[in-house]
Amino acid sequence: MNTPYNTDLPPDLRALKEEIEGYARSYGLDFYETIFEVLDAEDLNEVAAYGGFPTRYPHWSFGMSFEQLKKGYDYGLSKIYEMVINNDPCYAYLMRCNHTLDQKLVMAHVYGHCDFFKNNAYFAHTSRKMMDEMANHGSRLRRYVEKQGEDEVEAFVDRCMSIDDLIDVHACAIRRRDDSSRYDFAPESEEDESLKLTRFKSKAYMNDYINPRGALKAEEEERKKLKDQAARNFPERPEKDVLLFVIEHAPLKPWQRDVLSIIRDEALYFAPQGQTKILNEGWASYWHSTIMTQKGLHPSEVIDYADHHSGTMATHGARLNPYKLGIELLRDIEHRWNTGKFGKEYDDCDDLQTRRKWDRQLGLGRQKIFEVRRIHNDITFIDTFLTPEFCVEHKMFSYAFQEQMGQYVIESREFEKIKQRLLYSLTNFGKPLIYVVDGNYHNRGELLLRHEHSGVDLRLDQAADTLANLQFVWSRPVHLQTVVDEKPTLLSFDGSEHTNKTLGEADDPKRNGPAKTR
Amino acid sequence: MGQKIERDHQRFRKLVRGKVKSNLGKYISRGEMIGQKGKELISIPLPQIEIPQFRFGDKGSSGAGQGDGDVGTPLGPPQPGDGSSGAGSEPGGHILEVELSLEELAAILGEELALPRIEPRGKKNIISTKDRYTGVRQAGPESLRHFKRTFKRALKRQIASQTYDPLRPMVVPIREDKQYRSWKEVRKPESVAVVIYMMDVSGSMTDEQKEIVRIEAFWIDTWIKAHYKGIEAAYIIHDAAAQLVDEHTFYHTRESGGTKISSAYELADKLITARYPPDQWNIYAFHFSDGDNWGDDVQHCLELLNQKLLPKVNLFGYGQVESRYGSGEFYEYLQELVAQKENIVASRIPDRDAILGSIKEFLGKGR
Numbered sequence: 053m054n055t056p057y058n059t060d061l062p063p064d065l066r067a068l069k070e071e072i073e074g075y076a077r078s079y080g081l082d083f084y085e086t087i088f089e090v091l092d093a094e095d096l097n098e099v100a101a102y103g104g105f106p107t108r109y110p111h112w113s114f115g116m117s118f119e120q121l122k123k124g125y126d127y128g129l130s131k132i133y134e135m136v137i138n139n140d141p142c143y144a145y146l147m148r149c150n151h152t153l154d155q156k157l158v159m160a161h162v163y164g165h166c167d168f169f170k171n172n173a174y175f176a177h178t179s180r181k182m183m184d185e186m187a188n189h190g191s192r193l194r195r196y197v198e199k200q201g202e203d204e205v206e207a208f209v210d211r212c213m214s215i216d217d218l219i220d221v222h223a224c225a226i227r228r229r230d231d232s233s234r235y236d237f238a239p240e241s242e243e244d245e246s247l248k249l250t251r252f253k254s255k256a257y258m259n260d261y262i263n264p265r266g267a268l269k270a271e272e273e274e275r276k277k278l279k280d281q282a283a284r285n286f287p288e289r290p291e292k293d294v295l296l297f298v299i300e301h302a303p304l305k306p307w308q309r310d311v312l313s314i315i316r317d318e319a320l321y322f323a324p325q326g327q328t329k330i331l332n333e334g335w336a337s338y339w340h341s342t343i344m345t346q347k348g349l350h351p352s353e354v355i356d357y358a359d360h361h362s363g364t365m366a367t368h369g370a371r372l373n374p375y376k377l378g379i380e381l382l383r384d385i386e387h388r389w390n391t392g393k394f395g396k397e398y399d400d401c402d403d404l405q406t407r408r409k410w411d412r413q414l415g416l417g418r419q420k421i422f423e424v425r426r427i428h429n430d431i432t433f434i435d436t437f438l439t440p441e442f443c444v445e446h447k448m449f450s451y452a453f454q455e456q457m458g459q460y461v462i463e464s465r466e467f468e469k470i471k472q473r474l475l476y477s478l479t480n481f482g483k484p485l486i487y488v489v490d491g492n493y494h495n496r497g498e499l500l501l502r503h504e505h506s507g508v509d510l511r512l513d514q515a516a517d518t519l520a521n522l523q524f525v526w527s528r529p530v531h532l533q534t535v536v537d538e539k540p541t542l543l544s545f546d547g548s549e550h551t552n553k554t555l556g557e558a559d560d561p562k563r564n565g566p567a568k569t570r
Numbered sequence: 571m572g573q574k575i576e577r578d579h580q581r582f583r584k585l586v587r588g589k590v591k592s593n594l595g596k597y598i599s600r601g602e603m604i605g606q607k608g609k610e611l612i613s614i615p616l617p618q619i620e621i622p623q624f625r626f627g628d629k630g631s632s633g634a635g636q637g638d639g640d641v642g643t644p645l646g647p648p649q650p651g652d653g654s655s656g657a658g659s660e661p662g663g664h665i666l667e668v669e670l671s672l673e674e675l676a677a678i679l680g681e682e683l684a685l686p687r688i689e690p691r692g693k694k695n696i697i698s699t700k701d702r703y704t705g706v707r708q709a710g711p712e713s714l715r716h717f718k719r720t721f722k723r724a725l726k727r728q729i730a731s732q733t734y735d736p737l738r739p740m741v742v743p744i745r746e747d748k749q750y751r752s753w754k755e756v757r758k759p760e761s762v763a764v765v766i767y768m769m770d771v772s773g774s775m776t777d778e779q780k781e782i783v784r785i786e787a788f789w790i791d792t793w794i795k796a797h798y799k800g801i802e803a804a805y806i807i808h809d810a811a812a813q814l815v816d817e818h819t820f821y822h823t824r825e826s827g828g829t830k831i832s833s834a835y836e837l838a839d840k841l842i843t844a845r846y847p848p849d850q851w852n853i854y855a856f857h858f859s860d861g862d863n864w865g866d867d868v869q870h871c872l873e874l875l876n877q878k879l880l881p882k883v884n885l886f887g888y889g890q891v892e893s894r895y896g897s898g899e900f901y902e903y904l905q906e907l908v909a910q911k912e913n914i915v916a917s918r919i920p921d922r923d924a925i926l927g928s929i930k931e932f933l934g935k936g937r
Contacts, residue, residue, distance in 0.1 A: 098574070098575040101575060101578075102575070106574075110574070110577060110578055110581075111578060112578055112581040112582040112585055112619075113578075113582070113619075113621070114575065114578045115575065115577075115578030115579035115580070115581055115582035115583075116582045116619060118575050118578065118579050119579060119582065119583075206581075210621065213621050214621050214622050214623055215623070217623055217624070218624070367636050367637065371635060371636075372633075372634060372635055372636050373636075376636075377636075446636055447636055447637055447638060448634060448635070448636050449634070449635055449636070449637070449639070449641075450632060450633070450634050450635075451632060451633055451634070451635050451645055452630075452631070452632040453628050453629060453630060453631050453632065454644075455629060457644060459644050459645065460633075460644070460645040461642055461643060461644045461645060462635075462639050462640065462641050462642060462643045462644075462645065463632065463641065464641060465641065470634050473632050473633055473634045474633070474634035476632065476633075477632070477633045477634065482626070483623070483624065483625065483626070484624050484625070484626060486624055503624070507630055508626045508627065508629070508630040508631050509626070509627050509629055509630065510624060510625065510626065510627060511625050511626065511627040512627070513622075514622040514623060514624070514625055515622075515624055515625075517622035518622045518623055518624050521622070
């Protein structure tokens, strides 16, 4: 990479790197070549503000994160220890002024991440040349800025960022439909095979009785209706990838379409890191702890190491710390598979004493956690491996918002409840599920979205603004079906006015739907 | 290349300032100045622009946590939804608040309000700084390049290195030859000024009103201090009688009793005569009250103002808060004077949201 910073790795750190890399490989970690770059605090803050990509496109929001990071650092409130980029080769940044021990710890941690990036299934689709792609995105966007003017492009990027979470993270793995082409005008075949009606075999004179005309007619009509319905639904099935739908169907200028797809690409690239926060950090922490305590530590460094490690693992208030949760759960799994505390026989055992002393000397722990890091994300990880014993041991609880008190209170310490709450907070990154239901609503090219309501209302002020941004991109009125105070509600924005209509069952928008596709 | 983030950062600052107009109003009205206990520092949130997205509201939201406590124990303030993304970067916990110096805050305030900088008049003692181009240096923006010196140096170098051909007199400066103008900050002593704050602390002023007055006085104070160096301030509180107090007392006293505005004006006049003769000082006076005055006193006040105070001060500001008990007449009485004289401003402050507008009215005169 052509970097403007002075990033030379001094010889002492290079020696350290080789040492730690050797340990990591000896444990069976498997990673891309990892390039460590040493940066001063200011430069590190800058790189961090850009999400690790110094060549990223210009936008004020990076300036905002920079200010946060810089003030945090300047006032001694926070400090970035390390940063790793999922890329081939992996880039990792070290802070120049960190102590040697910290650098060692960070390196061990980084190799954990690198191994995870390379081997976890959820990262399989991500581009490993993102460094270059980000630079391309940057230069494309800069070109648009030169052509269209800074204000125009910025305003558009702002709007895109407002809807950049409306993607389908699983789209890379599941092919939900064929790529639609805007130039695909295949004529519909009139003689459709599926329109053949069910006729029972019969003698000619019995025909009218065995296949009565009325029934045939009814069936034919039913078929037709279904077919019409299918043709009318646009998209055919509710579409989670709102961004893609907009890219494909909104009347955008070419540069706008490109900007929107840049935003979507980057959102998809970053998505797995959100999907695997607990597991990824847990895995990296597990390995820095293993490598350091078993091989890397010099006796004189033990106290400092313990101090920094516990700092990372500390829980702040009631907040779950993904590092802590991840590493403890991984250790728990390793222990359970080493001793054989799993499977039907163990689950069926009711005797507490036996359960506690259970040890089959299987020694499968290490193997199991390598498997976990390959196939799991946070949701499946928690769903599969969180146990009641674990929750008790780590004093976990679930909390809920209490309206009268206006704050969160501890709701329960029951395993089922905790697990449910935790999984819920991880689902779709803790964001509402929004689908495109109709791209030709009212047969007027309007966009209808649906919020899959699951008990929690949207923040209406933000929803209105977001809708306005989406409307600008879509350029026709947009609507969002949601639930407000237990009443189905349609939020709409037509370009100048917000309306907020409570829906009765009577005017179900589906029923007075359009007859033609656009 | 470090300028890359610099540009994004500048852009952000500009947006914040453009945007803060509305937000700052809210911010000031929240009365966060009370949180200012130390000498010079105040704790304010980092400026942030939140891009709207479809998000969950608080109601009905939930999650899982870790730690001690029985079922039903409150967890403290609502926790922001953890939107975790961002390239495996790991800033150690998010910062919510950060300290900002009062000077910085006042500068922002001045820009948000689009206040003119008050131009100090003549005289001595107040220090101001000015940039003056005095020398050259090796680095700088191209717009400041010293053309003649640069080419002179290039020529010297070419002659010395024998690359100069007199037959084809071409001089090409390279990076080392370039010279740029550089400047120095020159400190210049300027005029002297004093600000006299007067506040009605009588019984008819409720706590809320006193609060509004304090907030407004505090911000005016902060802003003026930021623009003048070596400025003096005097604080007067009054009910039926006036007294000269220090800054701390001014912001913290709660008195009660009747109201005689003239007492404060008399004291101010005495103070000016004794300590701040108007031929040597720029005098700014601000008076805050609920406009409820002792009946006979009004005429006396107007006389005092018209004959004694107004001729001496650069600006007299009267801010009136709305009171449930007070009649609020004083504002009306003043209107006549306001129409006649240039250097008096009267402003109404019905509630906290009006503070920002009122400050603007006071300082907008630019006297």
